[in-house]
Amino acid sequence: xxxxxxxxxxxxxxxxxxxxxxxxxxxxxxxxxxxxxxxxxxxxxxxxxxxxxxxxxxxxxxxxxxxxxxxxxxxxxxxxxxxxxxxxxxxxxxxxxxxxxxxxxxxxxxxxxxxxxxxxxxxxxxxxxxxxxxxxxxxxxxxxxxxxxxxxxxxxxxxxxxxxxxxxxxxxxxxxxxxxxxxxxxxxxxxxxxxxxxxxxxxxxxxxxxxxxxxxxxxxxxxxxxxxxxxxxxxxxxxxxxxxxxxxxxxxxxxxxxxxxxxxxxxxxxxxxxxxxxxxxxxxxxxxxxxxxxxxxxxxxxxxxxxxxxxxxxxxxxxxxxxxxxxxx
Amino acid sequence: xxxxxxxxxxxxxxxxxxxxxxxxxxxxxxxxxxxxxxxxxxxxxxxxxxxxxxxxxxxxxxxxxxxxxxxxxxxxxxxxxxxxxxxxxxxxxxxxxxxxxxxxxxxxxxxxxxxxxxxxxxxxxxxxxxxxxxxxxxxxxxxxxxxxxxxxxxxxxxxxxxxxxxxxxxxxxxxxxxxxxxxxxxxxxxxxxxxxxxxxxxxxxxxxxxxxxxxxxxxxxxxxxxxxxxxxxxxxxxxxxxxxxxxxxxxxxxxxxxxxxxxxxxxxxxxxxxxxxxxxxxxxxxxxxxxxxxxxxxxxxxxxxxxxxxxxxxxxxxxxxxxxxxxxx
DNA sequence: GCCGAGCATGATAGCGTTCTCAGCTTCTCC
DNA sequence: GGAGAAGCTGAGAACGCTATCATGCTCGGC
Numbered sequence: 001x002x003x004x005x006x007x008x009x010x011x012x013x014x015x016x017x018x019x020x021x022x023x024x025x026x027x028x029x030x031x032x033x034x035x036x037x038x039x040x041x042x043x044x045x046x047x048x049x050x051x052x053x054x055x056x057x058x059x060x061x062x063x064x065x066x067x068x069x070x071x072x073x074x075x076x077x078x079x080x081x082x083x084x085x086x087x088x089x090x091x092x093x094x095x096x097x098x099x100x101x102x103x104x105x106x107x108x109x110x111x112x113x114x115x116x117x118x119x120x121x122x123x124x125x126x127x128x129x130x131x132x133x134x135x136x137x138x139x140x141x142x143x144x145x146x147x148x149x150x151x152x153x154x155x156x157x158x159x160x161x162x163x164x165x166x167x168x169x170x171x172x173x174x175x176x177x178x179x180x181x182x183x184x185x186x187x188x189x190x191x192x193x194x195x196x197x198x199x200x201x202x203x204x205x206x207x208x209x210x211x212x213x214x215x216x217x218x219x220x221x222x223x224x225x226x227x228x229x230x231x232x233x234x235x236x237x238x239x240x241x242x243x244x245x246x247x248x249x250x251x252x253x254x255x256x257x258x259x260x261x262x263x264x265x266x267x268x269x270x271x272x273x274x275x276x277x278x279x280x281x282x283x284x285x286x287x288x289x290x291x292x293x294x295x296x297x298x299x300x301x302x303x304x305x306x307x308x309x310x311x312x313x314x315x316x317x318x319x320x321x322x323x324x325x326x327x328x329x
Numbered sequence: 330x331x332x333x334x335x336x337x338x339x340x341x342x343x344x345x346x347x348x349x350x351x352x353x354x355x356x357x358x359x360x361x362x363x364x365x366x367x368x369x370x371x372x373x374x375x376x377x378x379x380x381x382x383x384x385x386x387x388x389x390x391x392x393x394x395x396x397x398x399x400x401x402x403x404x405x406x407x408x409x410x411x412x413x414x415x416x417x418x419x420x421x422x423x424x425x426x427x428x429x430x431x432x433x434x435x436x437x438x439x440x441x442x443x444x445x446x447x448x449x450x451x452x453x454x455x456x457x458x459x460x461x462x463x464x465x466x467x468x469x470x471x472x473x474x475x476x477x478x479x480x481x482x483x484x485x486x487x488x489x490x491x492x493x494x495x496x497x498x499x500x501x502x503x504x505x506x507x508x509x510x511x512x513x514x515x516x517x518x519x520x521x522x523x524x525x526x527x528x529x530x531x532x533x534x535x536x537x538x539x540x541x542x543x544x545x546x547x548x549x550x551x552x553x554x555x556x557x558x559x560x561x562x563x564x565x566x567x568x569x570x571x572x573x574x575x576x577x578x579x580x581x582x583x584x585x586x587x588x589x590x591x592x593x594x595x596x597x598x599x600x601x602x603x604x605x606x607x608x609x610x611x612x613x614x615x616x617x618x619x620x621x622x623x624x625x626x627x628x629x630x631x632x633x634x635x636x637x638x639x640x641x642x643x644x645x646x647x648x649x650x651x652x653x654x655x656x657x658x
Numbered sequence: 659g660c661c662g663a664g665c666a667t668g669a670t671a672g673c674g675t676t677c678t679c680a681g682c683t684t685c686t687c688c
Numbered sequence: 689g690g691a692g693a694a695g696c697t698g699a700g701a702a703c704g705c706t707a708t709c710a711t712g713c714t715c716g717g718c
Contacts, residue, residue: 015667015668016669016705018666020704021706021707024705024707027667028664028665029666033667049443049704050445051380052384052704052705052706053705055378055381055674055706056705056707057706060444065424070408071402071405071406071408071409076399079400080400080426083425084426087425087426092423092425093423093424093425094391094422094423094424095394095412095421095424096416096421097413111421112421115380116378135374218602250606273603274602274603277576277580278606278607279607333674343697344698345699346676346677346697346698347697347698349674349676349677350696353677355677356697357694357696358696358697359695377674378674380675381673381674382675382676384674384703384704385675385677386675386676387703
């Protein structure tokens with residue numbers, strides 16, 4: 001494990017420099033030296049020391065990923081897409097969970113920075129300070145963008161997605177449409193709220209009291225959905241702005257014995273494995289989750305590769321998938 | 330970003346050694362020097378270079394995690410538990426997906442090794458060669474154990490879990506109980522199969538033809554479950570050995586219009602978010618997924634800390650959670 | 659036979675830390 | 689007052705690699 005180039009060189013009877021040259025595949029080396037060095041490298045079980053290499057080459061071949069919680073399927077899918085892309089180029093992903101907490105996020109970014117990642121992909125926590133994104137290695141924000149943090153960012157068309165969800169419900173004849181959302185401090189949530197508002201205002205049907213703010217857990221979703229369903233004049237339809245809110249709304253509906261789609265129509269943002277398994281199968285706004293990670297990885301690799309120019313914002317399209325959770329009112 | 334101890338020293342008007350001492354908090358330094366160094370460190374925005382530190386200290390404060398696919402909720406939960414434990418001690422997790430392929434796994438482990446992780450947690454791919462686990466940094470196997478790879482390992486009581494699943498079905502009066510499992514090359518699957526066999530053999534009810542081997546995806550599960558449900562003499566109950574098999578079995582039952590629990594009882598190994606959301610809610614053998622990761626992390630940290638002694642195998646208990654998917658035949 | 663080009667090699671200088679050492683100053687205590 | 693301890697400092701040696709350079713050597717060409 002601690003066999004170094006020097007050891008290999010000694011065993012092969014050449015100088016450290018020559019061994020390094022054949023191992024590192026640069027400069028000249030005779031065929032004989034090449035063979036001997038490779039032989040003793042194999043024999044001794046030489047593994048290049050990436051740490052030493054990183055120190056001199058100033059590149060760790062490592063990229064950092066900061067997400068709220070890897071257990072969230074959305075983040076997991078993003079992580080997968082990202083690592084697929086970067087691993088193909090010889091990079092490895094350093095993972096950090098920030099639990100949607102700006103302070104933990106700051107510390108995570110610091111840890112990644114001191115490990116000298118070549119770049120990082122961050123899903124900013126609500127309330128993250130823009131300062132954290134200003135210097136340091138190339139960084140791309142994902143899913144959300146912090147105001148004033150002028151970095152590359154990869155997101156979906158949140159407002160348009162929300163509009164398509166609400167329009168779908170409007171087309172079915174719903175006029176009282178509620179929304180259960182994560183904090184508007186999260187830019188993607190804010191955009192979804194904006195889309196919801198826009199679609200309803202266009203019809204003169206916007207009722208601010210029907211917006212219920214939850215958080216980033218099922219429990220939050222349950223509470224926020226319950227608040228809506230508990231009302232005398234409860235909405236006939238609900239748009240849930242992330243998968244936890246969707247899950248929570250399902251729980252609330254069951255608890256209050258509100259039947260879907262008979263008593264309540266439901267459209268969720270983000271598709272999941274189980275949305276086709278429940279009864280009725282859920283109508284959703286599906287996001288290209290793997291692509292988010294992949295595109296973020298490509299952006300980042302381009303920047304690491306020296307791409308210059310102003311920050312780029314990439315928006316990916318969402319897609320309405322109509323299944324069975326939206327009856328007419 | 331490239332401000333080094335030397336730069337800080339220069340700015341503070343002390344030698345590199347003194348600056349290093351105050352920054353690294355070791356050895357002597359006068360209060361005055363301390364203040365001046367800290368001041369210029371802050372002013373210049375000094376971030377210690379972990380790479381250089383790792384080179385000399387021979388510790389990267391990084392631990393590797395190799396899983397099949399981080400999108401699998403089981404692995405995601407493990408990753409979360411692991412990173413919670415190790416991050417608390419200042420470690421960061423390097424993530425690699427091996428897609429249940431031994432060759433990709435080998436490469437991933439090599440990549441982690443050359444990055445000089447201080448230790449690694451591996452969920453071995455089916456068919457992994459024991460050689461890969463023999464040398465290198467401290468390693469703990471998780472969920473599965475490769476034959477002949479004498480490392481620490483953290484697993485659940487797979488056989489006992491399977492027995493409790495089958496016993497539950499037997500107690501309800503089922504006599505034809507099928508199993509849909511992942512490859513027996515995976516030790517946890519093999520153990521679950523063994524438990525299934527043992528429980529049925531005890532009653533003289535074992536029918537080998539009712540074991541259907543799938544794989545590590547829903548699609549595999551669907552095919553394997555369909556094979557069982559398509560038979561004339563189809564079983565009245567099925568035990569699915571991982572979450573993909575459970576999902577696939579649900580799909581197959583729907584496709585063939587087999588009603589649960591009326592026409593078919595179902596017990597799944599591994600609990601998931603959505604198991605209470607489907608109708609009927611699923612009876613499952615729940616695994617302490619987060620604990621698996623946490624315990625693996627603790628084991629690993631202990632070894633990194635120098636703990637000596639023979640490989641330790643830790644087994645965590647599973648728990649039967651009775652919900653609504655198992656009627657009497 | 660001589661020269662320059664091309665090949666092959668070893669010495670050696672970093673990269674940014676940690677950490678040991680020797681040297682110097684300042685105290686403390688008898 | 690002097691010895692010894694304690695406090696403080698800078699020089700410099702690793703860590704294992706990349707990469708440059710100078711030095712030989714072997715050729716081919718004239």
